[in-house]
Amino acid sequence: MSENTFTVRHPVPGGDPEIASELDLTTLTAIDPAFLGRALMRLPLPPDVAESLREIPSETTPGERALMFQWLARLWDGEGDVVEVGPFLGGTTRALGLGMLLNPHASKRRLLTIDRFEGYYNTAELKRTTEPLVRRYGAGRDLLPSLDRGSFHELFHATHAASDYGSFLEIVKASLPDRPEASVPDSLVRAMDSLGPIGLLMVDGCKSWYATKFLMRAFIGKLRLGSHVLFQDYGWYTCFWIPAFCETFRDHFELLSFVDGTFVFRYRAPLAEEKIEREFPDRPESWGKAQFENLFERCLEQSLRMGDTLGPVRYTLQMVAAFAYLGEKREARRLLDACDAHPAMRPHASLIAQCRRSPAYTPDGPVSLEEVAGSTSDQEPASPVSSGTLACGKADSVVDVRITAKGAEVVLRCKGCDQKYASHQPTVAGMAMGRHRCPKCGASVFINPDLFADALERHVPCPSFDEMVELTNEASRITETWYRAESMADLMTYRGVNVGRAAERFLVPIVTRALASADGEGREE
Ligand SMILES: C[S@@+](CC[C@H](N)C(=O)[O-])C[C@H]1O[C@@H](n2cnc3c(N)ncnc32)[C@H](O)[C@@H]1O
Structure with missing residues (x-):
């Protein structure tokens, strides 16, 4: 093994026999998406994989890369080509590649990664960011001239080609068209032609809006029904076109899971290129403000039903981005003012301020919220660079949770004066959120449902991945059989049809949650 490779304990072929989950992949859609994301993200990574995933500077969060690794290792069925669009330096490429390597179902592996590999960072920033990679992988190669030109193509080759997944990695340098009038490079056409069914x-x-339309229209014919699509930018407000696409074609893409900004969908019903052409315009301006309003309100409603606590801020800022893009700046500012005034949005104040500085970008550059173009020159523009996560406060300010007769108290450590104090935790619409004031220095801290849940987990731990698989399988068994029992079958039969069958899948997440919250004794009853 050369110095440029890292060790993976279970090399190809065959993957890791222990890594296969016993989860029936057809029940995946029945699992609570947030629950699945958290469970996967918390699975321990093999130590060599954990180290490898940390090595490459990435614009994704560690949680997102852990999700990608685990997804490819456990939940990809091993069929078809895997395609990545936008690897940058390859933090996500490595997560996908290592996951594929360990997947025991894969008989043949092919990972195709497409990027323009240039013009993403300015030269100084690119050289600073890539310095550790150049040191590690640059021996015997002069990578600096290409980096000086703003290209990271050679560095990408040097970093990944000799890796354990390098044998099945194909690197394609091509630009997706960001505008309808832009030409499609030959390298992209050749790569698309070479693809088999995409798994x-x-x-x-x-x-950009158009690149999203182009990619999905070009690849939809090759996407296997039942395959998984991971959108890393789904949660990032500037990229409002990603949720706009997913929501427009929600009958075809079903949400399976999410971690931070990355959302995973299952391609569940055939979608024709013509339908994309017809229903998703070339430019967002072809849709009016009301269409975006309805679309993001639907997304918001679904997220609340799922208990996705970041849904309100995510979809509100995406609505702001869409309005700003359309030139509806007054309306965008009004929404941001409402965010600033809403107590539940306070943990997201810096994100809201960032969105106010520049909420979106077009292929021509950042969009500003000022009415007069150019009046924001001193402000930091929106960048295509995703933040990776919607940060929501400091988890370490909550030291503990105490369950009391009247509800719950949080035990907090004040960031200002280090005072430890207990305070009653209010709930808003059933969700644990509220502001607490330090009795010593008066500094206040806002606790949102995620921070509360994290602290509570020390007492009532979130089920592990294996427990979740077991609970889901148990719930599936219950939902598939209860209505057939003699005593129930009569009750459930209407005009000769047992209607319980139709509810099988729908009931699985409900029963899973009920099982998860039941104690051992209750589950046996
Ligand atoms: C957010 S970065 C990807 C981050 C990466 N996945 C990681 O792990 O850090 C986006 C990447 O998309 C590429 N990109 C942006 N627009 C593109 C286009 N129109 N065609 C091809 N690549 C593009 C950029 O060059 C950049 O490498």
Whole structure:
């Protein structure tokens, strides 16, 4: 093994026999998406994989890369080509590649990664960011001239080609068209022609409305029904076109899971290129403000039903981005003012301020919220660079949770004066959120449902991945059989049809949650 490779304990072929989950992949859609994301992200990574995933500077969060690794290792069925769009330096490429390597179902592996590999960072920033990679992988190669030109193509080759997944990695240098009038490079046409059925698509390079439409229209015919599509930018507000696409074609793409900004969908019903052409315009301006309003309100409603606590801020800022893009700046500012005034949005104040500085970008550059173009020269523009996560406060300010007769108290450590104090935790619409004031220095801290849940987990731990698989399988068994029992079958039969069958899948997440919250004794009853 050369110095440029890292050790993976279970090399190809065959993957890791222990890594296969016993989860029936057809029940995946029945699992609570947030629950699945958290469970996967918390699975321990093999130590060599954990180290490898940390090595490459990435614009994704560690949680997102852990999700990608685990997804490819456990939940990809091993069929078809895996395609990545927008690897940058390859943090996500490595997560996908290592996951594929360990997947025991894969008989043949092919990972195709597409990027323009240039013009993403300015030269100084690119050289600073890539310095550790150049040191590690640059021996015997002069990578600096290409980096000086703003290209990271050679560095990408040097970093990944000799890796354990390098044998099945194909690197394609091509630009997706960001405008309808832009030409499609030959390298992209050749790459698309060479593809077999796609088993999994990871999208992190659609930095415009049109590129998203182009990619999905071009690849939809090759996407296997039942395959998984990971949109890394789904949660990032500037890329409002990603949720706009997913929501427009929600009958075809079903949400399976999410971690931070990355959302995973299952391609569940055939979608024709013509339908994309017809229903998703070339430019967002072809849709009016009301259409975006309805679309993001639907997204918001679904997220609340799922208990996705970041849904309100995510979809509100995406609505702001869409309005700003359309030139509806007054309306965009009004929404941001409402965010600033809403107590539940306070943990997201810096994100809201960032969105106010520049909420979106077009292929021509950042969009500002000022009415007069150019009046924001001193402000930091929106960048195609995703933040990766919607940060929401400091978890370490909550030291503990105490369950009391009247509800719950949080035990907090004040960031200002280090005072430890207990305070009653209010709930808003059933969700644990509220502001607490330090009795010593008066500094206040806002606790949102995620921070509360994290602290509570020390007492009532979130089920592990294996427990979740077991609970889901148990719930599936219950939902598939209860209505057939003699005593129930009569009750459930209407005009000769047992209607319980139709509710099988729908009931699985409900029963899973009930089982998860039941104690051992209750589950046996
Ligand atoms: C957010 S970065 C990807 C981050 C990466 N997945 C990681 O792990 O750090 C976006 C990437 O998309 C690429 N990109 C942006 N627009 C593109 C286009 N129109 N065609 C091809 N690549 C594009 C950029 O060059 C950049 O490498």
